[in-house]
Amino acid sequence: MGMFGGAYNTIAFDANKCDGCGDCMTACATAKTGTVDQSRSRIQIVGSADEGFELALCRQCADPKCVTVCPAAALTKNYASGVIDWNADKCVDCLLCTVGCAYAGIALDAGTGHVAKCDTCDGAPACVPACPHDALTYVTTSRIYNEVGDWEDLFAPGLAGCQGCNTELLMRHTLRRVGPDTVLATPPGCVPGMGSVGFNGTTGTKIPVFHPLLTNTAAMLAGVKRQYKRVGRDVTALAIAGDGGASDVGFQSLSGAAERNEQILFMVVDNEGYMNTGMQRSSCTPYGAWTSTTPIGKGPGNIPSQGKTQDAKNLPLIMVNHRCEYVATASTAYMDDLYDKLDKAIQASKRGFAYLHVYSPCTTGWRFPTDQNMEVARKAVETNFVMLWEYNPTDGLHFTRPVDDPLPVTEYLKAMGRFRHLSPDQVSHIQSKVVENLAFVKQMAHREAI
Amino acid sequence: MSASTLEKPSAPAPARQKVMLVEGNEAAALGVALARPDMVAVYPITPQSSLVEHVAKLIADGKMDADIVDAEGEHSVLSVLQGGALAGARTYTATCGPGLAFMFEPYFRTSGMRLPIVMSIVTRDGITPQSVWGGHQDAMTVREVGWVQVYCETVQEVLDTTIMAFKIAEHHDVMLPVNVCLDGNYLSYGTSRVELPNQKDVDAFMGAKDVNWHVALDPLRPMAVDPLTGGSGGKGPSTFVRYRKGQCKGMQNSLRVIEEIHEEWAQRFGRRFAPLVEEYRLDGADYAIMTLGSMTGAAKDAIDEARDAGRKVGLIKIKTFSPFPVEALLKSLNKIQALGVVDRSVGFRWNCGPMYQETMGVLYRLGRHIPSMSFIGGLAGADITVGHFHRVIEATEKLLSNPAPIEPVWLNEKD
Amino acid sequence: MEQTKYLVVGSSHAALEAVTAIRMHDPDGSLTLLTRDPHLPYSPTVLPYVVSGRSAPDAIFLRDEKFFARQKVQLKRGTALKALHAERNAAELADGSEIAYEKILLATGAAPAIPPIPGLDQVSYHVLRTLDDATKLNAAIKNSKQAVVLGAGLVGMHAAENLVKAGASVTIVEMAKQLTDGYFDAIAAGLIEKAFTDNGALILTGSRVVKLAPSATGATLTLENGTTLEADLLLVATGVKPNMEYLAGSRVEHDRGILVSDTMQTSVANVWSAGDCAQAKGFYTDAKIMNAILPDATEQGRIAGMAMAEDPGLKKYPGGVPLNTYHFFGRHAISVGSSKVPEGGEMVTRFDEASGRYLKAIFSADNRLTGIYGVNEFFDGGVMCQLILRRVDLAPVKERFLANPLAVGRELMSKLWR
The missing domain is CATH 3.40.50.970 (Thiamin diphosphate (ThDP)-binding fold, Pyr/PP domains)
Known part of the structure; x- marks a missing residue:
């Protein structure tokens, strides 16, 4: 990975969880100086219970100021590990690095008379496991970026998604992975709505892309793929479709293509409704959810309207019953998992129909703050509201991220406004459905594994 | 050159x-x-x-x-x-x-x-x-x-x-x-x-x-097929019109x-089919009947018999219905004084056959009035026989001297 | 004629940062780096450590050949810029050849300023600005018994400490009334002076050499008051002056240095300047100042590079803030910002003579930090600099800050960054 191109594992700090106990500093001092002198720790917790605790720690900057101001070439950015390495032999103790750093990430260690800084303990930072409150975490997902970061982004910059939407992330990552020998179908919905196909002669995509009808995505793609197969060209046929176009009006062509085992990679971005057109209900909308066509009101005959009155259709399970080459559910809160599944789906689509169902929280339609998308996606999984699993005809169905100790579903429901109105009865209905769905999928996993 | x-x-x-x-x-x-x-x-x-x-x-x-x-x-x-x-x-x-x-x-x-x-x-x-x-x-x-x-x-x-x-x-x-x-x-x-x-x-x-x-x-020629086009601003209106x-x-x-x-x-x-409009025994005809598709065979037989009987009737068959062959049809219509059009379907809005309706538009271009009428037959598998076409010929001939009926004639109504 | 899109003249911090900034935005435009030094790039700041022997002369290079190859930079070493023909976008080199450029950066640094003392040209003396100077001085120190250092700036003080440690009897002659004038205040200077005198050095502040003459061992110096000093090693460290002789005949405006805008552009199109040769605006007033310090050189170089490459992320230069660190006899001194107390502002000092810990903080009338100085007092220079640049309101934490600038500074910055 070259200059400025890499992403690295990093120590993340959640100030809300920190109680200032200082265990991290003791752990660091022990690991690095053999003493328990917290002043010599390379991670420094400052502040107070009243003011909140704060952190001084090397950020391992991509464009590190400490390195640029070092006159002795004693500091270097290690582009393999991401760590800024300090070379004791070259250091002249001039302390200019401490002047360069705005984070107090490199400072004088009075015990040695030299500067000292975090080196992440070669990828196993002592401070992180020492934290009793999970305020420190070692984030290791950089491998995904390092692997695909240099691959061409096949969408133009500036797609016009809603603020906080995860679909653009999903689209860009997927296309990077699938590569340019691809024909992309984006039926009407958020994906073309943000400009991927384009407007009046301009386009947001660098590969062949088209608007199928809402109804015929799988069929059109089948035609494209078959012709390339006929002439001996290896072209991936990819759909990125919404749940409405897949589970409702587009279901027939989807089912038909799956039954014929067309060599298609069909990705459904499930935001549980017709979000692009104003947040109307789809068959994937969950029970109790507000949508613009299942609004809240006092109702006819004083029986209140309290959101959708039916449970969501479980489209991925229906696709399993087509015995597709590959079926999986995924979430952008679990990118490692999503990437594994994307790889498998791409391979499966060379043999037959591959179906990837990605849960996609909608900041606009589900009514939650724009910085909460990943958190909502994570809560869905942590409560088993959404289950992450995969299926292929040989190995059957199995969970890829089983949740041993699920949170109550209310932890998920309260994260967004579309469930704000729920009555206790509705909440218990949803909780019981979560239990039932889990049992059902577990049963399938059990049966398929036999 | x-x-x-x-x-x-x-x-x-x-x-x-x-x-x-x-x-x-x-x-x-x-x-x-x-x-x-x-x-x-x-x-x-x-x-x-x-x-x-x-x-x-x-x-x-x-x-x-x-x-x-x-x-x-x-x-x-x-x-x-x-x-x-x-x-x-x-x-x-x-x-x-x-x-x-x-x-x-x-x-x-x-x-x-x-x-x-x-x-x-x-x-x-x-x-x-x-x-x-x-x-x-x-x-x-x-x-x-x-x-x-x-x-x-x-x-x-x-x-x-x-x-x-x-x-x-x-x-x-x-x-x-x-x-x-x-x-x-x-x-x-x-x-x-x-x-x-x-x-x-x-x-x-x-x-x-x-x-x-x-x-x-085609990944070798990447393009966006059918981006959103139209609207009231920017390049929208002109782009949509261009398409x-x-x-x-x-x-x-x-x-x-x-x-x-x-x-x-x-x-x-070695086989020659009329590409747009076929004329059958139209030269010397005072009036004509107009047909579409397989009914034309029986119609031609009826024309032959009517001609043998001294009626000055010819036939115009449409092969290319869309686009409607306006110029070619005008040439044929120029030769006659009355027209009966036989449709095998219904135009609900005008209470006549759809081909008749289309033809009325061409008749307007003719620059002179010729009387015409609509016949509807052969619906849902019904046969249009030579006998039916004789009725068509007779009714059309009457247009030369009598006012044209507004109502269409339903050929199989009494079969 | 040789042609290049970007011509960067100089090879120290400003020049290297400019190269990096250009390459961030323009990975392929042709780029030539021209330096009169025959060596790979190094920092003048490291040279005292080469003199002391702490840094090996071959271990101080800031970049290697591979870096330039990877960044597609043509490196021309040992070639000085002789004249700038800005009117036709051409640089004339010492050998008479020319390079045509689209954009040029003058990051030519500074050279020792040699005082006009009668007889100086008759004696042999050292200066310290280049690696070759440093290796010569390093060799000379080992044999010196009686050394004189002219000038008590940081270069002179560093060398003096090395000479003391090497066993020589050392005299420091400084015209100003205190050591490290312009870097540290009188109290800090007193602490520094004490460390030197404790280690046997003789400090003559407020003194001026009026005459030099060769002697059997080296040179005889005569001071203003008639005293004479014998020196077997004489180091002239009385300051520096920008390298800008090549501007003669060009229309590039210059004063004490090359005058630049807040994007490091000179008065002439396609010509930028950064680092020790540039005279840019200061942080505290709009007046253009010489702020020949390393962190400022990197900042200016980066801005110049971004401007040259037309990087849309370019932000204007906030103005130079003085920043100095100085390590002496195991102690350290640090100064950030201005020593001048603004109108209505206040200066707070804390000095513990027993431990030698000294802190001085200066605030504006509205409780913004404008300068902070310390000897043996721990605080993060980088954090303090940010507090100054961002004009952070310290009113709510002022007492805590003065009691513990290290912890409170870190707390404030962590809050700001999160």
Whole structure:
């Protein structure tokens, strides 16, 4: 990975969880100086219970100021590990690095008379496991970026998604992975709505892309793929479709293509409704959810309207019953998992129909703050509201991220406004459905594994 | 300009053509095979079913090299073909009646995307009343959708026109989908002697395939197909107009191209079909009847008998219904003083036959008034006999001296 | 004529940062780096450590050949810029050849300023600005018994400490009334002076050499008051002056240095300047100042590079803030910002004579930090600099800050960054 191109594992700090106990500093001092002198720790917790605790720690900057101001070439950015390495032999103790750093990430260690800084303990930072409150975490997902970061982004910059939407992330990552020998179908919905196909002669995509009808995505793609197969060209046929176009009006062509085992990679971005057109209900909308066509009101005959009155259709399970080459559910809160599944789906689509169902929280339609998308996606999984699993005809169905100790579903429901109105009865209905769905999928996993 | 650029190269004499006895649906299938499509998508529906069965068998027997997609419905049938065409495939399907109705969403789109897909409509009446028999109601219902639509009179014409349809559709000045309409029951199941062109001659006639030069889904030529177009601002209005106007231009160009290709066909294969409008014994006629499709055979018999009886009647047959052959029809209408138009379907809005309604527009262009009337017959598989046409001739003759009735005549009303 | 899109003249911090900034935005435009030094790039700041022997002369290079190859930079070493012909976008080199450029950066640094003392040209003396100077001085120190250092700036003080440690008897002669004038205040200077005198050095502040003459061992210096000093090693460290002789005949405006805008552009199109040769605006007033310090050179170089490459992320130079660190006899001194107390502002000092810990903080009338100085007092220079640049309101934490600038500074910055 070259200059400025890499992403690295990093120590993340959640100030809300920190109680200032200082265990991290003791752990660091022990690991690095053999003493328990917290002043010599390379991670420094400052502040107070009243003011909140704060952190001084090397950020391992991509464009590190400490390195640029070092006159002795004693500091270097290690582009393999991401760590800024300090070379004791070259250091002249001039302390200019401490002047360069705005984070107090490199400072004088009075015990040695030299500067000292975090080196992440070669990828196993002592401070992180020492934290009793999970305020420190070692984030290791950089491998995904390092692997695909240099691959061409096949969408133009500036797609016009809603603020906080995860679909653009999903689209860009997927296309990077699938590569340019691809024909992309984006039926009407958020994906073309943000400009991927384009407007009046301009386009947001660098590969062949088209608007199928809402109804015929799988069929059109089948035609494209078959012709390339006929002439001996290896072209991936990819759909990125919404749940409405897949589970409702587009279901027939989807089912038909799956039954014929067309060599298609069909990705459904499930935001549980017709979000692009104003947040109307789809068959994937969950029970109790507000949508613009299942609004809240006092109702006819004083029986209140309290959101959708039916449970969501479980489209991925229906696709399993087509015995597709590959079926999986995924979430952008679990990118490692999503990437594994994307790889498998791409391979499966060379043999037959591959179906990837990605849960996609909608900041606009589900009514939650724009910085909460990943958190909502994570809560869905942590409560088993959404289950992450995969299926292929040989190995059957199995969970890829089983949740041993699920949170109550209310932890998920309260994260967004579309469930704000729920009555206790509705909440218990949803909780019981979560239990039932889990049992059902577990049963399938059990049966398929036999 | 040198002489050679003015003269068409003279076609070599066609190889001896195999003579067969086939039904119209099989003739269509044989024509499709000779045109060598890459992809055929099928979904069965009466009275089209034996057509796609014949195609499937030709492929199964190795007599036709095409990818056959047994789709789960007509909507997907046409959608698959759209994808195939965008990837460069020559494509074919057939449908009728309810299948065409179900297909309507992608059907409308095919002409907008300028995809040269060929589709037979084995015409069937519209439901309800529930019916599985012939009639032009299905094809007439979609006449305003931008497809070229031609109607065949005989089984041989079905075979020959099916091949020509691919060349018309793929002509660079046209680039539009083409419906070859053959009457359900009367042509689909009607068995007749046909001459089967030799594959080599058809290959020479067809020339090189060039399906997606103008719009493609091809990683080697990346483009966005059908981004949102229109709206009230920016480039929207002018862009949308450019596309729609282009469709209309393609339709108008097709009139010339259909004539040229029919002429080339006659040169190469020795069979000459009127490309747009056929006149039958119109010279010296005071009045004429107008027909469409297979009914024309019985109508011609009736004309012959009427002429023998001294009536000054001729016949005008429409082959190319969409685009409506206004100029060609004007030439024919110029020769007569009264007109009776026989439709095999209903125009609900004008209380007459759809072809009659279209013809009234042409009559306005004539610059003089000639009396005319509408006849509706042959609905839902009913036969239009020579006897029915004699009634048509008599009623039309009366227009020369009596006022024209407003109500249409329903030919099978008292059968 | 040789042609290049970007011509960067100089090879120290400003020049290297400019190269990096250009390459961030323009990975392929042709780039030539021209330096009169024959060596790979190094920092003048490291040279005292080469003199002391702490840094090996071959281990101080800031970049290697591979870096320049990877960044597609043509490196021309040992070639000085002789004249700038800005009117035709051409640089004339010492050998008479020319390079045509689209954009040029003058990051030519500074050279020792040699005082006009009668007889100086008759004696042999050292200066310290280049690696070759440093290796010569390093060799000379080992044999010196009696050394004189002219000038008590940081270069002179560093060398003096090395000479003391090498066993020489050292005299420091400084015209100003205190050591490290302009870097540290009188109290800090007193602490520094005490460290030197404790280690046997003789400090003559407020003194001026009026005459030099060769002697048997080296040179005899005569001071203003008539005293004479014998020196077997004489180091002249009386300051520096920008290298800008090549501007003669060009229309590039210059004063004490090359005058630049807040995007490091000179008065002439396609010509930028950064680092020790540039005279840019200060942080505290709009007056253009010489702020020949390393962190400022990197900042200016980066801005110049971004401006040259037309990087849309370019932000204007906030103005130079003085920043110095100084390590002496195991102790350290640090100064950030201005020593001047703004109108209505206040200066707070804390000095513990027993431990030698000294802190001085200066605030504006509205409780913004404008300068902070410390000897043996721990605080993060980088954090303090940010507090100054961002004009962070310290009113709510002022007492805590003065009691513990290290912890409170870190707390404030962590809050700001999160």
